Amino acid sequence: MDPTLTGRFIAELRREKGWSQKELAERLTVTDKAVSRWETGKGFPDTSLLKPLGDALGVSVGELLSGGRLTGGENEMKEQTDRIILDSLRYSGRMLPGVLIIVIFAVGAAMLLSPLTLAGSGGGALMIAGGVLVAVAALMLLLKKSGRRPALQEKGAYALGMALQLAALVLEILPLGAVLVFASGPEERLAKTFSFFDPTLLGYASFTPMLTGALTAAVLCIGAVALLRFDRSAKLRNAGFICDICAALLSFMPLVLFGRRYMNAAGWAVTVLLILSTCIQAVANRRG
Numbered sequence: 001m002d003p004t005l006t007g008r009f010i011a012e013l014r015r016e017k018g019w020s021q022k023e024l025a026e027r028l029t030v031t032d033k034a035v036s037r038w039e040t041g042k043g044f045p046d047t048s049l050l051k052p053l054g055d056a057l058g059v060s061v062g063e064l065l066s067g068g069r070l071t072g073g074e075n076e077m078k079e080q081t082d083r084i085i086l087d088s089l090r091y092s093g094r095m096l097p098g099v100l101i102i103v104i105f106a107v108g109a110a111m112l113l114s115p116l117t118l119a120g121s122g123g124g125a126l127m128i129a130g131g132v133l134v135a136v137a138a139l140m141l142l143l144k145k146s147g148r149r150p151a152l153q154e155k156g157a158y159a160l161g162m163a164l165q166l167a168a169l170v171l172e173i174l175p176l177g178a179v180l181v182f183a184s185g186p187e188e189r190l191a192k193t194f195s196f197f198d199p200t201l202l203g204y205a206s207f208t209p210m211l212t213g214a215l216t217a218a219v220l221c222i223g224a225v226a227l228l229r230f231d232r233s234a235k236l237r238n239a240g241f242i243c244d245i246c247a248a249l250l251s252f253m254p255l256v257l258f259g260r261r262y263m264n265a266a267g268w269a270v271t272v273l274l275i276l277s278t279c280i281q282a283v284a285n286r287r288g
Helices: 003-017 021-028 032-039 047-057 061-066 074-117 123-145 150-173 208-228 234-251 253-258 265-287
Strands: 178-185 188-194
Touching (some): 003 021, 003 047, 021 032, 021 047, 047 061, 123 265, 208 253, 208 265, 234 265
Antiparallel strands (some): 178 188
């Protein structure tokens, strides 16, 4: 599937109908700028618009995706349709890493700017996590643009996931992210922060931070071994992926169990890092 070919085909069919870009846009309830982006290959119609667009232009969805009319007998058209579907799936697979890079960069930039908009403690932790995410997004972009072999790209993506795990573990070790709230008076509450590994938390029945930290450390150990033998470590990587999901879920359990006072900026930064690491591992494992 080539957006440029599809765009040229849309423009050709529109001219055959004698419509302007605005007239086609009105039939689909979109803007003429959207149609212009499709025709120049800078954008692609949303999947919900493919059928209405094909009906308006008098072609099938398969012909739109292929960028031309399908010809030949029934068997030949079936082969062309199968090829179009496979090309579309490959295109979606190529787009996913790019979307993930944008999401990671946007979250990192928001964290870096958060001290300007958020009051209270934890701003430094958010800035650290944000800087890590922006750096990871930049490294992912360089890896994507480098044209290296797919195997190296998969291994590099997995390594970036482990880098996010390491950043999360650093925040977990620092006395920033685990919160306990104490009664300092009849109507007053005092919040203190601890390391995820501080045994004080266990004394107050707050078990989830230590479990989160233990799972994060386990994922890093598994990841280190998996990177050394990446091509033969599918089962090991899947085990690490499951541990990462559990760690991400446990990381915000203090919010569920005790309320908002038990989650601060550093705690949320750990959760975000673990979730993004999970997403990157899912992509690397799917392609590996």
